Amino acid sequence: MNKFVFTCGDINGIGPEIVIKALNKITIRTKYKFIFICPINVFDYTSKIVKPKFDFTVTNSDELKFDSTVTILNYGSFKQNIGSPTKDSGRASFHAIKKSFELTINKIGDAIITSPISKNAINMAGEKFPGHTEMYAEWCGVKNFVMMFLSKKMNAALATIHESIKNVPRLITKNSITQKLEVIIDALKDDLRISLPRIAILGLNPHAGENGLIGLEEKEIIIPVISENKYSKYLSGPFSPDAFFANQMYKKFDLVFGMYHDQVLIPFKLINFGEGVNYTAGLPIVRTSPDHGTAFDIAGRGIANESSIIRSFLYAKKIVSNRNHK
Numbered sequence: 001m002n003k004f005v006f007t008c009g010d011i012n013g014i015g016p017e018i019v020i021k022a023l024n025k026i027t028i029r030t031k032y033k034f035i036f037i038c039p040i041n042v043f044d045y046t047s048k049i050v051k052p053k054f055d056f057t058v059t060n061s062d063e064l065k066f067d068s069t070v071t072i073l074n075y076g077s078f079k080q081n082i083g084s085p086t087k088d089s090g091r092a093s094f095h096a097i098k099k100s101f102e103l104t105i106n107k108i109g110d111a112i113i114t115s116p117i118s119k120n121a122i123n124m125a126g127e128k129f130p131g132h133t134e135m136y137a138e139w140c141g142v143k144n145f146v147m148m149f150l151s152k153k154m155n156a157a158l159a160t161i162h163e164s165i166k167n168v169p170r171l172i173t174k175n176s177i178t179q180k181l182e183v184i185i186d187a188l189k190d191d192l193r194i195s196l197p198r199i200a201i202l203g204l205n206p207h208a209g210e211n212g213l214i215g216l217e218e219k220e221i222i223i224p225v226i227s228e229n230k231y232s233k234y235l236s237g238p239f240s241p242d243a244f245f246a247n248q249m250y251k252k253f254d255l256v257f258g259m260y261h262d263q264v265l266i267p268f269k270l271i272n273f274g275e276g277v278n279y280t281a282g283l284p285i286v287r288t289s290p291d292h293g294t295a296f297d298i299a300g301r302g303i304a305n306e307s308s309i310i311r312s313f314l315y316a317k318k319i320v321s322n323r324n325h326k
Contacts, residue, residue: 001033002110002320003066004313005103007096008038009115012082012089013294014304016046019115021306023070026313027054033066035109037096040074049302064108075099082300085118090125093117097132101139104285111286111316112136113309116294119162130162133280136287145282146183148255149264149291150192150315151272155255156264157184157281168260172204172217177225181257185231187281188254191319200244200253201226201237202263208238274305277312279319286319288312 006023009015019036020043027034036043040058056070064071078092097117103109114132122129129135137145149156159180160171181199188197201222202208205215212219222238229235239249241258245267250256258264268276269291276291290308298304 001031002317003033003035003108004316005035005037005100005109005112006309007093007100007112007114008036008042009093009096010085010089010118010121010294011039011042011078011080011092012084012086012121013116013118013296013299015093015115015117015294016042017050017299017302017304018290018306018309020046020050020052021304022309022313024050024053025306026310027069030069032317034070035064035073035103036070037073037075037099039076039078039092040072041077042080042092043072043074045080049300073099083296085121085124085294085296087121087124089118090121090123090127094122094125094127097135098139101136101285104287105140110320111288113312113316114287114289115309116290116292118294118296132278132287132289133161136280136283136285140283140285142283144179144183145280146180146187148184148187148279148281149268149272150277150279150288151268151275151311153271154250154268155188155192156268157255157257158261158264159257159259161261163260165260169204169217172221172259174221174225177222178229181225181229181231181235183282184255184257185234187279191279191281191322193322194254197234197254198252199234199236200239200249200256201235202241202244202256202258203238204259206240206242208240274307275311276308277315279315286316286323288316288319 006019055068057068058072079088100112147158188194204217226235278289
């Protein structure tokens, strides 16, 4: 029986609320078990805003018996300051992430669905990771991983993740792009069951470099990778990003591979906001997440939309099933 692990995210944001809302829907007539890693005081507070409709058991230990559909894994009490990132909220969210990794890498959980965190709060707590993706990759001992974004309308992936724009050009190399593409193609084939994936590669510079007039990265790096790659039959580009999205060319491909964060995330969220899913490809564990943030401005009001975290669960379930039937 598959077991899915949810983290609380930043306890001052909407994470705990959307998890309870999601579990209220996905636990109906389900054969699965769920672990919700959340401080008990946070769960109790959130339960007054959104009443849990599922049966649950609270445990303070790692002796998980799964007597109920949902196990609330409590790890202490953390002070809340709804609507603001704090050192305590950073500590609470980091602890939940670390525990989710331990459960999953030890085969107690089959997949992780993470709620949104505040990088600022994580930093206040003394942890220097830029995000979930980098945490799980380091703990798994994986250097070649990819941040992917999944939806019915468009799948996407990034060559670089949480990097300053000034650092991006030096990080775009033949080797890095080749390694990322290998992870992406394996994920599309094995995790999403797309046997002949079609991948569009975006250029780094305006007009995809205009044949070297606006930049040389396309001519010297990206085009050679496309033509020389062992997976060349799956690859097209480099495309000028503005024309590519304006003409809705993404509809012709199984995945769009962009060079930096906002190049891909702005169109992805415009097309899919509230329905997109963040997926970390290349890891031995399965981890998905909503495509939105902590929404501190609406935290504690009971109005957060749980659609994206439900879709994150559905993708996690699909990927687990596909991996189990390779």
